[in-house]
Each structure stands twice: as structure tokens, then as C-alpha cells.
Amino acid sequence: MTHDVLDIAGLNKWFGGLRATNDIMLSVREGEIHAIIGPNGAGKTTLLSQIQGLLRPDDGYIKLDGEDITYEPAHKRARRGIARSFQITSLISEFPVITNAALGVQARLGHSFRFWKQAGSDLELLEPALEALRLVGLDRRAGSLVRDLSHGERRQLELAIALAQKPRLLLLDEPMAGMGRQDTSRMISLIAGLKGQYSIILIEHDMDAVFTLADRISVLVAGHVIKTGTPEQIRNDADVRAAYLGH
Amino acid sequence: MADITAFSTSRKDALAAVALIAMLALVPPAAWLLHDPFLVKVATRIVIFSLAAIAINLVLGYGGLVSLCHAGLFGIGGYVVGIAAFHVSEPIHLGPLVLGGSSDLAITLPLAMLVSGLMAMAVGAISLRTSGPYFIMITLAFNQMFYYAAIALQKYGGEDGLQILSTITLFGVDVGNRYRFYYVALAVLALATLLLGRAIGSRFGLILRAAAENETRVVVVGVQPWAYRLVAFTASGVLTGLAGALLAASQQFISPVDMAWDRSGDLVVMAVLGGIATFWGPILGAATFIALELMLSSWTQHWQLVFGLIILAIVVGLRGGLVDLLRLIMPKPAGKTT
Amino acid sequence: MTAALFAEQLLNGIQLGVMLFLIASGLTLVFGIMNFINLAHGSLYMAGGFVAAIVYRYTGSFALAVLVAVPAAAAIGVVMERLVLRRFYGRGHLDQVLVTFALILIMNEGTRMIFGPAPLLIGLPAMLSGSVEILPGVGYPIFRLTILLAGLLVAGLLYLIIMKTRLGMWVRAGASNRPMASAMGVNVPVIFSLLFAVGAALAGLAGIMAGPILSVQVGMGEPILILALVVTVIGGIGSIRGAFIAAVMVGVVDTFGRVLLTPALGSMAIFILMAAILTFRPKGLFPVHG
Numbered sequence: 036m037t038h039d040v041l042d043i044a045g046l047n048k049w050f051g052g053l054r055a056t057n058d059i060m061l062s063v064r065e066g067e068i069h070a071i072i073g074p075n076g077a078g079k080t081t082l083l084s085q086i087q088g089l090l091r092p093d094d095g096y097i098k099l100d101g102e103d104i105t106y107e108p109a110h111k112r113a114r115r116g117i118a119r120s121f122q123i124t125s126l127i128s129e130f131p132v133i134t135n136a137a138l139g140v141q142a143r144l145g146h147s148f149r150f151w152k153q154a155g156s157d158l159e160l161l162e163p164a165l166e167a168l169r170l171v172g173l174d175r176r177a178g179s180l181v182r183d184l185s186h187g188e189r190r191q192l193e194l195a196i197a198l199a200q201k202p203r204l205l206l207l208d209e210p211m212a213g214m215g216r217q218d219t220s221r222m223i224s225l226i227a228g229l230k231g232q233y234s235i236i237l238i239e240h241d242m243d244a245v246f247t248l249a250d251r252i253s254v255l256v257a258g259h260v261i262k263t264g265t266p267e268q269i270r271n272d273a274d275v276r277a278a279y280l281g282h
Numbered sequence: 283m284a285d286i287t288a289f290s291t292s293r294k295d296a297l298a299a300v301a302l303i304a305m306l307a308l309v310p311p312a313a314w315l316l317h318d319p320f321l322v323k324v325a326t327r328i329v330i331f332s333l334a335a336i337a338i339n340l341v342l343g344y345g346g347l348v349s350l351c352h353a354g355l356f357g358i359g360g361y362v363v364g365i366a367a368f369h370v371s372e373p374i375h376l377g378p379l380v381l382g383g384s385s386d387l388a389i390t391l392p393l394a395m396l397v398s399g400l401m402a403m404a405v406g407a408i409s410l411r412t413s414g415p416y417f418i419m420i421t422l423a424f425n426q427m428f429y430y431a432a433i434a435l436q437k438y439g440g441e442d443g444l445q446i447l448s449t450i451t452l453f454g455v456d457v458g459n460r461y462r463f464y465y466v467a468l469a470v471l472a473l474a475t476l477l478l479g480r481a482i483g484s485r486f487g488l489i490l491r492a493a494a495e496n497e498t499r500v501v502v503v504g505v506q507p508w509a510y511r512l513v514a515f516t517a518s519g520v521l522t523g524l525a526g527a528l529l530a531a532s533q534q535f536i537s538p539v540d541m542a543w544d545r546s547g548d549l550v551v552m553a554v555l556g557g558i559a560t561f562w563g564p565i566l567g568a569a570t571f572i573a574l575e576l577m578l579s580s581w582t583q584h585w586q587l588v589f590g591l592i593i594l595a596i597v598v599g600l601r602g603g604l605v606d607l608l609r610l611i612m613p614k615p616a617g618k619t620t
Numbered sequence: 621m622t623a624a625l626f627a628e629q630l631l632n633g634i635q636l637g638v639m640l641f642l643i644a645s646g647l648t649l650v651f652g653i654m655n656f657i658n659l660a661h662g663s664l665y666m667a668g669g670f671v672a673a674i675v676y677r678y679t680g681s682f683a684l685a686v687l688v689a690v691p692a693a694a695a696i697g698v699v700m701e702r703l704v705l706r707r708f709y710g711r712g713h714l715d716q717v718l719v720t721f722a723l724i725l726i727m728n729e730g731t732r733m734i735f736g737p738a739p740l741l742i743g744l745p746a747m748l749s750g751s752v753e754i755l756p757g758v759g760y761p762i763f764r765l766t767i768l769l770a771g772l773l774v775a776g777l778l779y780l781i782i783m784k785t786r787l788g789m790w791v792r793a794g795a796s797n798r799p800m801a802s803a804m805g806v807n808v809p810v811i812f813s814l815l816f817a818v819g820a821a822l823a824g825l826a827g828i829m830a831g832p833i834l835s836v837q838v839g840m841g842e843p844i845l846i847l848a849l850v851v852t853v854i855g856g857i858g859s860i861r862g863a864f865i866a867a868v869m870v871g872v873v874d875t876f877g878r879v880l881l882t883p884a885l886g887s888m889a890i891f892i893l894m895a896a897i898l899t900f901r902p903k904g905l906f907p908v909h910g
Contacts, residue, residue, distance in 0.1 A: 089498070109501050110501045110506045113501070113504030113505075118502070118503075125498060126499065127491075127492045127495050128495065129495055137488070138492055138503050139503050141488065141489070142505050147486055147489045147505065148485075148486055148510075149484055149485040149486055150480065151481075151484060152484060153483045154484055154487070155483060160485070196499075196503065200503055200504070348714050348717050350717070408898055412898065414655075415651060415655070415657045416857065418713060418717060419850075419852065420894070420898060423849065423850050423891050424891065424895075426843075426846050426887075427892070430887040433884040434882060544724075547717075550718065550721075554718060584729050584732065585729075586725045587725065587729035587730055590722040590723065590724075590729065591726060593719075593721065593722035593725070594704070594726070596718075597718045597719045
């Protein structure tokens with residue numbers, strides 16, 4: 036059996052009386068793309084936020100490489116290698132594209148209490164940042180300002196920042212949301228290219244994308260994982276069809 | 283291809299800063315030619331408040347933190363110089379230990395920086411746990427606390443302020459001379475401008491500025507902004523205290539009035555007036571502020587009313603400060619649109 | 621400290637607290653709902669004091685002074701909101717600080733231009749001067765007692781409106797959940813103006829009450845504004861209950877600080893109190909926003 040990068044069990048989160056996360060059990064294997072699908076409001080983004088540390092679970096545990104990180108703050112988890120590309124892009128619009136990517140590089144180079152050397156000509160920052168941009172096909176736009184990017188390009192930059200962190204676990208929150216057909220297919224091939232090199236949790240509504248990319252799929256309904264399996268198993272599962280796929 | 287180094291301090295910014303400092307350096311010869319020593323007095327104030335304005339802009343423009351306690355930090359620097367000079371004639375006896383005062387800037391300026399830096403660190407450590415309006419109000423309250431603390435210093439003049447009676451020196455050399463003092467202050471400003479210009483383009487500056495726009499983004503790449511903000515706030519306090527120390531030395535007087543909360547507001551206005559998006563803009567802002575204050579107050583005793591209207595007009599209309607106005611006036615480089 | 625002095629100072633402290641609450645309640649609601657930092661709120665307190673002093677000078681009637689000055693303060697508040705502040709709700713806090721700072725300069729200097737720099741006096745009506753015996757042998761000025769009771773009455777009324785009426789429900793919903801305020805389907809701009817008017821009226825009322833005790837002069841608004849800000853921060857932005865408890869706390873601590881220490885050191889007491897509370901509870905005693 037392959038090694039589990041992420042291991043979650045008994046995870047619960049209440050918002051007032053609403054149980055947004057209901058006894059979730061989930062694991063991500065080394066190098067796999069594990070897709071999480073489910074209807075709107077099933078608690079997918081809430082789950083990601085708990086994995087990342089932006090939300091505190093009420094009980095249960097989250098382990099990264101066997102170490103308990105359930106109550107660790109988000110910035111420490113990021114240093115352990117959890118990176119996320121946001122559903123609603125979260126970029127620094129005042130900065131050029133490459134500086135956004137450099138932000139992802141900078142954190143893993145240790146502390147940033149360096150006051151003299153200019154970040155804009157610091158090759159230790161720029162080279163890996165440019166490399167991350169190249170991976171997502173955005174290197175030609177390195178010097179542009181974020182506000183001049185198209186929607187699709189912003190999503191690519193989101194991914195580039197996460198890749199610049201050289202993550203152990205990559206959380207992709209609807210990377211294709213709001214994209215046109217052309218941008219979508221480019222993003223699919225991009226993620227396909229990452230397969231095997233990174234362990235990925237993918238949240239996505241585009242079912243073609245999910246079934247093309249995923250090694251395993253978990254189905255989340257009302258905060259609970261009702262099924263985990265290969266795309267083939269999920270496609271043919273009667274419960275899943277009834278609960279979600281609706282046919 | 284566009285410039286990938288665009289993030290860091292550009293040659294254009296560096297040139298603007300050098301030009302401003304050079305212009306200030308030409309004031310004494312001009313004053314001498316015009317037989318108008320008053321010009322140097324005004325320019326000294328401009329240099330000193332420029333230092334305070336670029337210092338507050340580190341947290342304001344780059345850290346996105348509206349601090350209203352900087353007049354307090356400014357005054358603390360001033361009081362350190364004043365109190366040290368006070369004890370020249372009256373040493374402090376601590377048991378067997380006798381501590382003499384000093385009015386040598388080589389001793390008192392670093393001391394002022396140290397004390398105001400420590401105070402800034404203490405204020406920052408508490409205030410930076412909060413954000414937005416809480417931060418503004420808490421720093422305002424701390425300013426008021428420093429203000430009352432200065433009034434409580436009965437031994438050092440209390441509400442009336444503290445006169446400096448001994449001669450101000452630097453490494454033993456008398457700098458009571460207006461021209462000599464001016465160049466000392468200008469050298470300090472030049473050095474501080476250089477350091478700030480570097481810092482905002484460095485890795486440190488990158489984190490500080492990114493956190494100002496999008497804190498979550500910084501946290502999720504693995505950086506806790508708090509420590510960076512605290513360092514920025516402390517550094518800003520050190521430089522602001524240094525400015526206050528220079529003011530006390532130049533006018534041989536410091537009083538609680540220099541620490542009143544509306545003086546903090548003035549510092550914010552200076553920075554905004556010049557433009558908070560550049561590290562040199564606040565120098566322009568401080569110069570404009572002091573020139574305006576002088577002109578308006580000689581025109582009408584109700585100059586503050588006019589000043590209020592001007593600030594109002596700027597906030598409503600001119601978002602980027604005077605730097606924006608310069609851009610409007612100057613011809614634009616070809617191919618760029620605004 | 622004798623029991624008599626203690627009782628007197630305690631009443632003074634509560635009375636200051638009640639006055640602070642009148643100012644802070646407007647601040648905290650405007651803050652909580654509009655996310656707007658209004659440094660010029662102290663100017664409304666000053667406006668209340670000045671209008672009352674002028675009316676009193678020409679009519680000699682304290683009651684008339686109150687009746688005119690409270691609506692006048694409300695009107696000035698509404699004009700301020702409609703003319704200037706309204707444009708700044710969506711802007712950053714820096715712009716809000718700048719614009720209200722400019723308003724303070726304008727209001728202060730404008731007032732000095734019209735009324736001159738000398739303080740104005742509000743005399744006491746005959747029925748409110750003199751003192752009553754609160755403990756055997758201990759007298760307390762009737763006017764201060766009246767302020768205390770009137771302040772408590774207004775505070776109670778405000779509490780009832782906020783907690784029991786539909787309008788109050790909207791206001792509370794707005795304070796705890798800003799997007800909801802705009803999605804409530806009520807006329808939000810009207811609610812904002814109304815809220816501003818009420819806040820201004822209360823600040824003006826506080827200004828009138830302060831008149832006979834302190835004096836009415838230019839710049840009287842800022843020291844009290846800062847105390848009110850401290851109250852707002854300690855109580856938790858947007859919380860009426862927090863503002864009341866914090867106001868009384870600040871009033872009592874400030875009063876005893878000045879009596880037990882020197883006035884200047886005593887003035888620092890509340891800031892130390894604030895720092896201590898915020899160290900443990902950065903969002904104040906009764907945080908409203910999650």
C-alpha cells in the first residue's frame with residue numbers, strides 16, 4: 036500500500052446548528068489526484084479551509100505525513116507544504132505577476148527579515164518564481180501587472196504561487212471555475228502534467244475534468260463523505276447516482 | 283517584454299529622492315545669497331518633519347496601518363534629548379552611581395532612537411493584535427497616554443515644556459550654529475531615505491506590502507505577518523523618535539504640545555499630501571505642509587479652516603497625493619495611458 | 621479616603637460614564653454598521669454645547685436650551701453625513717480618518733471664527749442648583765444627579781429600542797453582519813442617516829450636560845472623543861451593552877485615577893486599563909463581529 040500524505044478522521048465542524056463537516060474520513064496517497072465532488076453547499080470549501088488551517092475543526096484529526104496538524108496555525112502548515120489555489124483568486128494586484136509568484140518562493144527560503152538586497156533583482160527568488168510561471172504557461176506575462184491579467188491567467192497565477200511553494204500537498208479549489216472552454220482544456224492538461232509529481236486534492240464541478248484527472252474520487256454530501264473510490268467505481272455506484280449524479 | 287524587476291525601487295524613484303535631497307541641500311547657500319536666514323529655519327523644520335513623514339509612511343503606505351500615535355513617539359525622542367540635556371547641570375544620583383546628562387547628539391540621538399523604538403515596540407505588540415478601526419483607535423489612545431505622561435513630568439516642565447539650556451554638540455563640535463545643524467539633520471534624512479528606499483524593495487518590504495493588501499495570501503504561503511509589521515512599526519518609531527530628537531535639539535525646546543494627537547494627524551496628512559505610494563513622496567508632502575502652514579497663517583488667523591478645506595479637497599479629489607499631480611502635469615512617456 | 625468622599629467620587633465616576641456612553645453609543649453603532657471611523661463625532665458634542673450656550677445666553681432658559689440644542693446637533697450630524705461622510709462609507713479607513721480629521725479642523729476653526737476663543741458659560745436653572753443629601757451628612761449637587769439620572773434614562777431607552785423594536789433588530793443585525801445590513805430589504809441610506817442623527821443628538825445632549833460642569837469652548841470635543849473611543853474599543857465595536865459597561869468602567873477609573881494620583885498620571889489610568897484589556901481580549905469585552 037502506498038504512503039498516505041494526508042490522513043483525516045472523525046472531522047466535524049458546526050456553524051451554529053449547522054453541521055458543515057460531518058464525521059469526515061479522507062486520505063490522500065502520495066502522488067495521487069484525489070477529487071472531491073458534491074453538490075453546492077456540501078461543505079467542500081469548508082473542508083479545504085480546515086485542512087489548510089484557516090478554519091478550526093470542532094473535533095477529529097488531520098495528519099500530514101503522520102504528524103497531527105489539527106490545531107496548527109495556517110502559516111505553519113504552509114511551511115510544512117500545504118498550498119492552495121483559491122476559488123476566488125487571492126492575489127496582490129499591486130505587484131507584478133512574477134512578484135506574486137516570488138511570494139510563494141520566499142516563504143520556503145526561511146525568514147524574510149532581509150532589508151537591503153532588492154527582491155526585484157534577487158535571482159534566488161526570481162528564478163524559482165519564473166520556473167513556476169513557466170510550469171503554468173505564464174512566463175511570458177512575468178512583468179505584467181496582475182490587474183492586466185485575464186480571468187484565466189489569474190487562475191494560472193494562483194496555481195503558480197502554490198507550485199512555487201514546492202508543496203507536499205496541493206489543494207485546488209475549483210481551478211476551472213468561470214473559465215471558457217479553451218482555458219478549461221488548457222488548465223486540464225496543465226493539472227494532468229502535475230500528476231504523479233504532487234499529491235493533490237481537487238475540488239471541481241466540471242465532471243469531465245474530474246473523471247479525466249482523478250485517481251480517486253470522494254463524494255461529499257451534506258458535509259459527509261458518502262463514498263470514496265476510483266472514477267470507475269464512482270460512476271457505477273448506485274448510491275452516488277441517487278444522491279448526486281442524479282441519473 | 284515588461285520589466286520583471288518592477289516591484290523594487292526603480293531608478294526613477296531613486297532619482298526623485300536624490301533630487302529632493304539635493305534641492306534641500308541648496309537652501310542654505312540660497313538663504314545666504316538672499317540674506318534671509320529665516321529660510322534655513324523653515325527648511326530645518328521641513329527636513330525634520332520629512333524624516334517623521336517618511337517614517338510614518340513605512341507603516342501607513344507600505345504596511346497599510348493607520349497609526350495615530352506617532353506624535354507621541356516623536357515627542358518621546360524629543361524628551362529624551364531634553365531630559366539628557368537637563369541633567370548636564372544636575373546629575374542623577376542612583377545610590378553610589380552618578381549619571382551625568384549630555385547634550386552631545388552622538389549620545390542623545392541614539393538614546394532617543396532606542397527609547398522611542400522600545401516604546402513603539404510595546405505599543406505595536408499590543409495594537410498589532412488588532413486591525414482596521416481598532417488599530418487606529420488604540421494607537422490614538424496610546425498617543426494620548428504619552429501626552430499625559432509628558433504633562434505628568436513636573437520636574438521637566440510639565441505642561442509648559444522643557445527648555446534646553448546647554449549647548450548642543452556633535453562629537454564635541456558645537457552644532458548650535460543654524461547652518462551646521464541643518465546639514466546634520468539633512469544627512470540624517472538622506473541616510474534614512476536611503477535605508478527606507480532599500481527596505482521597501484527588499485524581501486521584508488515584499489512581505490509587508492503584500493500583507494497590507496491581502497493578509498490571507500501571505501499567511502497561506504507560510505508567513506505570519508505580525509512579526510514583520512512589528513519590525514516595521516518599531517523601525518518607524520525609531521526614525522520618528524529621531525525626528526523628534528532633532529526638533530528638540532534645533533529649537534532647544536520640547537513640550538507636550540508637540541505630542542498632541544492632532545500632531546499625529548498632521549503627520550498622516552503630510553504623508554498623504556505627498557503621496558504614500560512612494561518612499562520619497564512624504565518629503566514633498568512635509569515641505570508642502572510646512573510651506574502652506576506658513577503662508578496660510580500669515581494670511582489669516584483662521585488658517586486651520588482653510589487647511590481643513592484643502593485636506594477635504596485632497597481626500598475627495600486627489601487619491602495619489604501630490605505625486606499624482608506631478609504625473610498629471612508632466613508629459614507622459616509614449617505608449618502609456620493613465 | 622473617607623466613605624463620604626468615596627461615595628461622592630463614585631457618583632462622579634458613574635456620571636462621567638453615563639456621559640461617555642451618550643457619546644460612545646453613536647460612535648459604536650456607526651462603526652459597527654457602516655464600518656466607519658468618525659473622528660468628528662466630538663465636534664457634534666461641541667456643537668450641542670455651543671448651541672445650548674447661545675440659546676441660554678439670549679433666553680436664560682435652560683430647558684429651552686436643551687430643546688433647541690439636541691435637534692440642532694442632530695441636524696448638524698445629518699448635514700455632515702449627507703454632504704460629506706456618505707461618500708466615504710466604501711473607502712478605506714485612511715480616507716475616513718483624513719476626512720473626519722479635516723472636519724474637526726473646519727468645525728473647530730469655524731466655531732472659533734463665529735464665537736471667538738473665550739469659553740462660554742451655561743448657568744444652572746434655580747431648581748437644579750443646590751445639593752441633596754445622599755448619605756447622612758454628605759451632599760451631592762442636584763445638577764450632577766440630574767445628569768446621572770437623565771443619562772441612565774436615555775441609556776435605558778436606547779437599550780429598549782435596540783433590543784425590543786423592529787428598528788433595533790435591523791440595527792443589531794447590521795452591526796453583527798454587515799452584508800446583511802444591505803440585504804435586509806430596508807432603506808439602508810435612510811437607516812444610516814437616522815442612526816447618524818440619533819448618534820449626533822446623543823453626543824449633543826452630552827455636550828449640553830457638560831456645559832455647566834466644564835465650560836463650552838473650542839476643542840472641547842477631542843479629549844472626550846478619545847475617551848469615547850477608548851470606551852468603544854473596550855466594549856467591543858458595535859455593542860451597545862459593551863459600550864455601557866465600558867463607559868461606566870472608564871468613568872469610574874478615570875475619576876478615581878485623578879483623585880488618587882496626580883491629574884496627569886490619573887489621566888493615564890484608563891489607557892493602561894485599555895491596554896490591559898486588549899492584551900487579553902483584542903476585540904474588546906463584548907465582540908460583535910465573529
